[in-house]
Amino acid sequence: MNICVFLSAADLDDRYTRPAREFAELLGKGGHTLVWGGSDVGLMKVVADGVQEAGGQLLGVSVDFLAATARAGADEMVIARDLAERKALLLAKADAVVIMVGGAGTLDEATEILELKKHRKTEKPVVLLNTAGFYDGLKAQFRRMEAEGFLPCPLTDLVFFAEEPVEALAYLEAVTPAAPAAGIGPQ
Secondary structure, three states: OEEEEEOOOOOOOHHHHHHHHHHHHHHHHOOOEEEEOOEOOHHHHHHHHHHHHOOOEEEEEEEHHHHHHEOOOOOEEEEEOOHHHHHHHHHHOOOEEEEOOOOHHHHHHHHHHHHHHHOOOOOOOEEEEOHHHOOHHHHHHHHHHHHOOOOOOOHHHHOEEEOOHHHHHHHHHHHOOOOOOOOOOOO
16 A cells, blocks of 8 residues: 655654654555655654665655755655645555644645545545644544534544554554555556
């Protein structure tokens, strides 16, 4: 399965890097392909290293103005013109999405996939990995949106909240049909 991971490129402490690396190792050992922003710095590097070292493949989608930080050792690297094209390519190449800790860019990517799901423009499963309670506030906000009628479908139709990496991957493997010849390249 091609699993797109939205996450930070910042250098973060162990409470975020350890679970990210654990998820990456599970992904690689499971024979899955990481689809990610292509960066070879910060948390993005931690995840790419973990996937590659565990035998998984790397499919990166960087962007022109960040091409200097793109990972040289990826199995495939695409350079998009801008952030909008990058998001579209990441989603097009993915069978599923995992949202890890991140800043404004990660939040932008997360809300875009959830908006697409809300309008039934995609059925790809989405997991929000709530490492160290990072997304507790967002989770509460989504629950309020649901309770007050801002979501046209149940929150559980949009996103699965996982507290641990093993729970995130187990959910994806349970709900995502096996793709023939997943791996590198457009799906």
